[in-house]
Amino acid sequence: MQTLTPQVYWAQRHEDIYLRVELSDVKDTEVTLKDNILRFRAQGHGAKGENEYQFSLEFLDLVRDKPVCKTTERQVNITVKKVEPCWWERLTKQERKPLFLSPDFDRWQEESDAEMELRAQEEKISKLRVESRVPRDPLRTLKRGYLFMYNLVQFLGFSWIFVNMTVRLFILGQDSFYDTFHTMADMMYFCQILAAAEIVHASIGLVKTVLIPTVIQVLGRNVILFVIFGSLVDMQNKAVVFFVFYFWSAIEIFRYPYYMLSCIDSEWKLLTWLRYTIWIPLYPLGVLAEAMAVIQSLPIFTETGLYSIDIPWPLSFSISFSYVLQIYLVLMLLGLFVNFRHLYKQRRRRGLRNKKKKMN
Numbered sequence: 001m002q003t004l005t006p007q008v009y010w011a012q013r014h015e016d017i018y019l020r021v022e023l024s025d026v027k028d029t030e031v032t033l034k035d036n037i038l039r040f041r042a043q044g045h046g047a048k049g050e051n052e053y054q055f056s057l058e059f060l061d062l063v064r065d066k067p068v069c070k071t072t073e074r075q076v077n078i079t080v081k082k083v084e085p086c087w088w089e090r091l092t093k094q095e096r097k098p099l100f101l102s103p104d105f106d107r108w109q110e111e112s113d114a115e116m117e118l119r120a121q122e123e124k125i126s127k128l129r130v131e132s133r134v135p136r137d138p139l140r141t142l143k144r145g146y147l148f149m150y151n152l153v154q155f156l157g158f159s160w161i162f163v164n165m166t167v168r169l170f171i172l173g174q175d176s177f178y179d180t181f182h183t184m185a186d187m188m189y190f191c192q193i194l195a196a197a198e199i200v201h202a203s204i205g206l207v208k209t210v211l212i213p214t215v216i217q218v219l220g221r222n223v224i225l226f227v228i229f230g231s232l233v234d235m236q237n238k239a240v241v242f243f244v245f246y247f248w249s250a251i252e253i254f255r256y257p258y259y260m261l262s263c264i265d266s267e268w269k270l271l272t273w274l275r276y277t278i279w280i281p282l283y284p285l286g287v288l289a290e291a292m293a294v295i296q297s298l299p300i301f302t303e304t305g306l307y308s309i310d311i312p313w314p315l316s317f318s319i320s321f322s323y324v325l326q327i328y329l330v331l332m333l334l335g336l337f338v339n340f341r342h343l344y345k346q347r348r349r350r351g352l353r354n355k356k357k358k359m360n
């Protein structure tokens with residue numbers, strides 16, 4: 001029987017090295033770590049069939065002498081602790097990567113990703129420490145109960161809108177676009193008026209959120225709902241209402257249940273991912289639909305003179321509200337930028353950054 005080298009995959013964190021030896025049905029495993037050199041020998045089934053396989057690796061930096069070795073039917077996993085928690089630029093002392101060694105993409109992380117994970121863990125630990133030291137807010141249960149109910153009501157409201165619009169779309173097709181306002185406006189008024197409470201929540205510190213993005217979100221939507229759709233009957237039967245309402249409700253049916261779970265210290269990973277991912281297409285689409293609504297309303301405001309501003313004598317002229325709305329269109333772009341950045345940061349805070357796979 002010849003002695004061969006198995007395929008070995010590796011990945012690292014700041015404190016550990018993970019090695020995965022691609023051998024199945026392993027017997028007589030011997031793993032030793034001495035003078036910073038790991039030696040592996042085992043009988044098993046690898047790329048060249050049933051054989052004895054072995055390899056050795058001299059690590060780039062100091063590691064602890066006691067590797068943890070776990071054998072499964074399909075592979076051998078070895079975890080080695082680094083002496084100094086830091087990021088290594090490569091695994092081995094020799095600069096040339098041994099041929100049998102490859103990155104383990106199932107566990108692979110770039111340094112910045114690992115740092116983020118580490119920071120999230122540290123944040124969690126320090127939060128737990130602070131929570132155990134700081135006396136509990138006596139109103140905590142009441143506040144959480146209120147927030148839970150608030151989120152539940154919003155969730156039910158937006159779900160009603162979303163489900164109704166979807167069912168109507170399937171039954172009536174494009175015809176459902178044109179009476180969206182008449183069928184959904186009451187519920188949308190209710191949800192959006194109630195959403196003003198989110199500005200209050202942010203201002204009094206009831207939720208850990210930043211005030212500006214919340215104000216932009218709530219006021220931005222209410223301008224569209226009340227000023228553009230609510231006060232212009234001619235806008236109410238336009239297809240654009242469908243798209244605005246659909247994009248708004250599509251995000252909220254994930255956002256509010258996410259908040260509900262956070263009120264009871266619970267998390268559902270898929271829901272967290274949806275809450276912090278689905279805005280990426282929905283936000284620009286929502287703003288685009290809102291901008292279309294504003295643009296379509298411009299000639300109506302010019303024609304009707306509604307909300308036009310009269311400048312008194314001696315100037316004696318009036319400014320059409322459509323000019324104000326043109327400035328508002330620019331503000332919308334700014335608002336989009338501010339909120340997009342904010343949501344991107346929130347997404348990163350939860351470790352949901354897109355992972356780039358890069359070879360070492």
Ligand SMILES: CCCCCCCCCCCCC[C@@H](O)CC(=O)SCCNC(=O)CCNC(=O)[C@H](O)C(C)(C)COP(=O)(O)OP(=O)(O)OC[C@H]1O[C@@H](n2cnc3c(N)ncnc32)[C@H](O)[C@@H]1OP(=O)(O)O
Pocket residue numbers: 147151207208209210213214215216217219220221223247248251255259260262263278279282283284285286287290331332333334335336339342343346
């Ligand atoms: C006339 C003046 C006009 C001025 C405005 C002019 C500009 C107009 C610009 C218009 C742009 C708006 C366009 C928009 O309307 C279009 C759309 O909505 S399209 C559909 C897609 N939309 C979205 O995806 C946005 C959805 N909205 C949001 O995400 C939020 O409203 C936002 C404020 C943008 C961000 O939320 P937040 O800062 O709160 O972030 P988090 O969700 O991560 O929450 C932070 C922590 O707070 C806890 N939290 C927050 N709210 C609650 C709650 N209700 N109950 C319980 N807990 C809550 C949350 O759990 C987080 O805590 P932790 O970090 O511990 O998890």
